[in-house]
Amino acid sequence: MNIISLVVWTLEKNCFIVYTALIVCFIGFTIFHKNRLDIHYRNVEIKEEKLARTGPKKKEREFPDDGDDDPELLLPAIPEDTPHIPYRPPRKSDEEILQKSREYYELMAKRRTVRCFSAEPIPQEVLDNIVKTAGTAPSGAHTEPWTFVVVQDPQIKEAIREIVEQEEELNYTQRMSRQWVTDLKPFATKPSKPYLSEAPALVLVFRQAYSWRSDGKKRMHYYSEISTAIAAGFLLAAIQYCGLVALTSTPLNANARLRDLLSRPANERLELLLPVGRPHKETTVPDLDRKPLEEIMLKI
Structure with a gap:
């Protein structure tokens, strides 16, 4: 009897044991990876909670603050009560706008x-x-x-x-x-x-x-x-x-x-x-x- 025939004969005579072993391995493999996934998600939750407490650690602000959070010292670049005044530049017709655009282009094209x-x-x-x-x-x-x-x-x-x-x-x-x-x-x-x-x-x-x-x-x-x-x-x-x-x-x-x-x-x-x-x-x-x-x- 060669090796292949021996393996086939063994599986046929002990199929219940073989199937049972496979099922046990599958269950064990599933439980093992489930535990690993649970640990991974718990670590993610811990990190998210930490970020929520300490602030986001993402890309730094392009224009960071100077370290002074006192609202009394935060002043706008120009006075906050700067009045807004009407803006009414001279209105030109389409023909005038077209002529001006041509003249200016011709001037700048010579630069x-x-x-x-x-x-x-x-x-x-x-x-x-x-x-x-x-x-x-x-x-x-x-x-x-x-x-x-x-x-x-x-x-x-x-x-x-x-x-x-x-x-x-x-x-x-x-x-x-x-x-x-x-x-x-x-x-x-x-x-x-x-x-x-x-x-x-x-x-x-x-x-x-x-x-x-x-x-x-x-x-x-x-x-x-x-x-x-x-x-x-x-x-x-x-x-x-x-x-x-x-x-x-x-x-x-x-x-x-x-x-x-x-x-x-x-x-x-x-x-x-x-x-x-x-x-x-x-x-x-x-x-x-x-x-x-x-x-x-x-x-x-």
């Missing part, structure tokens, strides 16, 4: 970044007005998280250029990827930045991460990055509207040194450095096309 400026000075009131225009931009909870530093002093401009060029030399040779440097070649950009001393004015846009209230407590600035970016857009539009040109430069890795040079506080970070002026009579710009409307607009 170009230039790297060669005329040394002609800019009237101070013009600089005042374009910065005031930037200051009309919307901001989170009306915190207005920006500082615009306008530099016209030749020595300070030269110091800014020296700092930026030192950092840019490292950026181009060590910090920036080869693809990044390659993408910039059509624009003829190099570590040398002569326009920083040649342009009649430099506008440095600082973002305030926070400020201080009159009682010495920190005043949080919400969405300071996007708010400052919108204000910079207003600034560029104002520069274009009054007939001047600018260069939107981002002084990579120069923030701390420029902040110290201009005596700006630690709560401010330099986001943009804009040389502003009239274009040099021999300035040139790349012959570029902008994306057509169908590539940037989705109609739903």
